[in-house]
Amino acid sequence: MYRFKVLFLQAILIAGALSSLFSGSASELICGECDLNINCCSKWHQCGRSDEHCREENCIKGRCYPKCNSTTLSVSDIVTEKFWNKIAPYLPLQCDNIGFYTRDVFLAAADSYLEFASSCSNDVRKREIAAYFAHAVQETSSFCYINQINQSTFCEASEEYPCNPNKKYFGRGPLQLRWNYNYIVAGEALGFDGMNNPEAVARDAELSFKASFWTWMYRGVHSTFTHASKGFGETIRIITQGNECDGSNTAKMNDRVKYYKKNCNLFRVDPGDDLTC
Ligand SMILES: *[C@@H]1O[C@H](CO)[C@@H](O)[C@H](O)[C@H]1NC(C)=O
Ligand SMILES: *[C@@H]1O[C@H](CO)[C@@H](O)[C@H](O)[C@H]1NC(C)=O
Numbered sequence: 001m002y003r004f005k006v007l008f009l010q011a012i013l014i015a016g017a018l019s020s021l022f023s024g025s026a027s028e029l030i031c032g033e034c035d036l037n038i039n040c041c042s043k044w045h046q047c048g049r050s051d052e053h054c055r056e057e058n059c060i061k062g063r064c065y066p067k068c069n070s071t072t073l074s075v076s077d078i079v080t081e082k083f084w085n086k087i088a089p090y091l092p093l094q095c096d097n098i099g100f101y102t103r104d105v106f107l108a109a110a111d112s113y114l115e116f117a118s119s120c121s122n123d124v125r126k127r128e129i130a131a132y133f134a135h136a137v138q139e140t141s142s143f144c145y146i147n148q149i150n151q152s153t154f155c156e157a158s159e160e161y162p163c164n165p166n167k168k169y170f171g172r173g174p175l176q177l178r179w180n181y182n183y184i185v186a187g188e189a190l191g192f193d194g195m196n197n198p199e200a201v202a203r204d205a206e207l208s209f210k211a212s213f214w215t216w217m218y219r220g221v222h223s224t225f226t227h228a229s230k231g232f233g234e235t236i237r238i239i240t241q242g243n244e245c246d247g248s249n250t251a252k253m254n255d256r257v258k259y260y261k262k263n264c265n266l267f268r269v270d271p272g273d274d275l276t277c
Pocket of ligand 2: 150154
């Protein structure tokens, strides 16, 4: 977080210096260089894609979150207590999750990721939430697991993304954040030390949900699914990095589709087209 702020201040200073050269204003220059297909330009003329940049009251251009009216259901209207109890039903005692993943914590984390299910269309909102829970249920066996069973190191070290040799970067949380580079980038976005403290995701339930929303946004599931109107099959391709597509693991892919359809049915929404990959 801190590093981003420093970089941003540097960007302002550089932009300011350039603008005095070219006699344009610094603000025009900053938003002018912003790729508005993926970012938001805020009323402070800052370019970025965080909630602060994109929420309706702050955003002036780009991928602003839409301004919905009172007919739009909130995430908590859709993810009711009843729904929650259906997707995470009976937890056998050997589950990691005894009181870890709860609806309240899910909703608190969603509150800090306003982009999640931000469409003004209730149908699109419901489909996005149905898709999120289809993957989470598949990845965690109905919210049983916090930590991946295969506890290999999952390290692919590079200069930019090193590994701590005493740490393991196996999957953790609802969408199983995995690999050193994902922990490092997610940690910068969420304010934890992903390289030295990957376990944070398994210790703090709210952080585990935030990490799952980070995956959802950063890996483009949200935008592909809701802005580009691709079907559920595309979300499988992204989440599994193609490992269940094109015949590689059709049984697992079909499980995800089954959960998705079940959730859509509970939300009373049509699942749409292109469900497989
Ligand atoms: C509210 O927003 C929805 C989705 O954008 C739209 O279909 C509907 O007509 C709007 N209703 C009112 C009362 O403005
Ligand atoms: C665990 O994951 C690693 C890394 O993907 C893989 O090489 C290994 O085969 C897996 N082990 C088992 C038992 O599935």
